[in-house]
Amino acid sequence: xxxxxxxxxxxxxxxxxxxxxxxxxxxxxxxxxxxxxxxxxxxxxxxxxxxxxxxxxxxxxxxxxxxxxxxxxxxxxxxxxxxxxxxxxxxxxxxxxxxxxxxxxxxxxxxxxxxxxxxxxxxxxxxxxxxxxxxxxxxxxxxxxxxxxxxxxxxxxxxxxxxxxxxxxxxxxxxxxxxxxxxxxxxxxxxxxxxxxxxxxxxxxxxxxxxxxxxxxxxxxxxxxxxxxxxxxxxxxxxxxxxxxxxxxxxxxxxxxxxxxx
Numbered sequence: 001x002x003x004x005x006x007x008x009x010x011x012x013x014x015x016x017x018x019x020x021x022x023x024x025x026x027x028x029x030x031x032x033x034x035x036x037x038x039x040x041x042x043x044x045x046x047x048x049x050x051x052x053x054x055x056x057x058x059x060x061x062x063x064x065x066x067x068x069x070x071x072x073x074x075x076x077x078x079x080x081x082x083x084x085x086x087x088x089x090x091x092x093x094x095x096x097x098x099x100x101x102x103x104x105x106x107x108x109x110x111x112x113x114x115x116x117x118x119x120x121x122x123x124x125x126x127x128x129x130x131x132x133x134x135x136x137x138x139x140x141x142x143x144x145x146x147x148x149x150x151x152x153x154x155x156x157x158x159x160x161x162x163x164x165x166x167x168x169x170x171x172x173x174x175x176x177x178x179x180x181x182x183x184x185x186x187x188x189x190x191x192x193x194x195x196x197x198x199x200x201x202x203x204x205x206x207x208x209x210x211x212x213x214x215x216x217x218x219x220x221x222x223x224x225x226x227x228x229x230x231x232x233x234x235x236x237x238x239x240x241x242x243x244x245x246x247x248x249x250x251x252x253x254x255x256x257x258x259x260x261x262x
Contacts, residue, residue, distance in 0.1 A: 005036040006058070007043070014051040014202040015195070016044065023059030028068040029113050034091060041094040048261060051202040051209075053098065054194060055121060056105035057114075063104070063130070066112025069139075081144075088113065088145035095120040096217060099210040101201050105194045106130045106181065111169070116143060119150040122213065124181040125197060126172040127190040132180060138167035155179045205243040206261040211235075 006019040018040060020027040027033075044053055057063040076084070095102055095117070104110075104118035105125055110132040118124050118132065126132065134143040134151060142148065143164060152160040155178050162168070163178075175181040185193040201209070211234040219227030238244050242262040250257035 002032070003036070004030075004033040005040050007040050009047075009050065010195075011049055013195070013199050014049065015198045016047075016050045016053055018044070018053055018055045019058050020056070020064050021058040023057070023061070025065075025068060026062035026109060027057040027059070027064040027114070029064060029066060030068040030071060034087070038091055038094065041091075041098065044100065045094075045098055051100055051206050051261070052103065052198045053100050054103045054105050054198055055095075055117065056107055056194075057110075060108065060129075062108040062114070063106045063110040063132075064114030064117060065109050066114045066116075066135075085144040088116070092116060092120040092146050099213070100206070101209060101213065103194065103198055103201075105190070106132055106172075107190060111135045112143070112147075113145050116145040116147045116150070119147065119154060123183075123197070124175075125183045125185065125190075125194050126175060126181040127185060127187045128172050129187050130172045130175070130181075130184075131169050132172075132175050133167070133169040134164050135167045135169060137165060151180075203256075203259070205241075205247060205257070205259040207241050207243055208238055211237055 004021050006021050007016055008019065009016045020033065020037070022028060022030075022033060044050055101123065102121040103123045103125060104121035106118055107127050108130060110118050110130065112135055115132050115134050134147045136143050136147075143151075148164060151163065155163070159178050170178070170180060172181065172184045176184050183193075183197070215227070215231050215234050219230045222230075243259045246259060247257045
């Protein structure tokens with residue numbers, strides 16, 4: 001089986017790179033890639049050595065241009081189309097639910113499903129050459145892997161409506177301006193900058209980050225009083241960890257903490 005998804009761990013830094021690996025097809029997503037992505041994410045979820053995951057695309061042209069359109073040319077029924085959408089929802093929910101912070105390193109084209117993968121990540125870092133957008137309406141489709149739901153939550157309904165209905169393609173600076181990406185880095189230093197960003201995250205207390213991520217993800221989707229109760233429970237859980245005492249001791253001793261994730 002061709003490796004359409006690669007996982008490269010950097011144990012010393014406690015980070016890993018998940019690479020969408022169909023550069024000859026601009027990392028378009030076919031059934032094989034989707035299956036391998038699902039399997040790889042399941043492994044990452046259980047891997048204590050990985051504190052931060054970076055998702056990127058192989059080659060210098062694309063993060064991912066979305067679904068491999070050859071899949072749709074063989075005659076897709078409405079029922080099968082709904083199945084494709086639901087499987088996409090399940091796949092991207094795995095990114096949402098990962099305990100580790102996830103960074104989308106958008107190193108080139110990120111259209112359609114590729115953009116939707118990036119939207120499911122906690123951070124989106126773009127190279128200057130990156131172009132990103134939910135372009136499905138230009139093909140007579142609509143974003144069906146969560147794009148119509150995640151994009152408004154990230155950039156607001158008004159901007160998302162215009163972006164989706166016009167099928168807009170944003171360059172890196174435009175995407176930064178509307179909040180679609182969080183940082184833009186020069187092409188030649190992109191990998192180095194992404195690694196530095198990831199390493200800075202990996203130095204934080206992993207259990208506290210996991211709990212904070214859950215509060216941000218789930219707590220913001222419910223009424224405030226429920227979100228606050230969820231936050232209080234998460235806060236209480238930090239007091240069951242060794243990391244909290246390491247963090248406080250390091251602060252008092254004016255040294256850098258060494259969190260163990262315990």
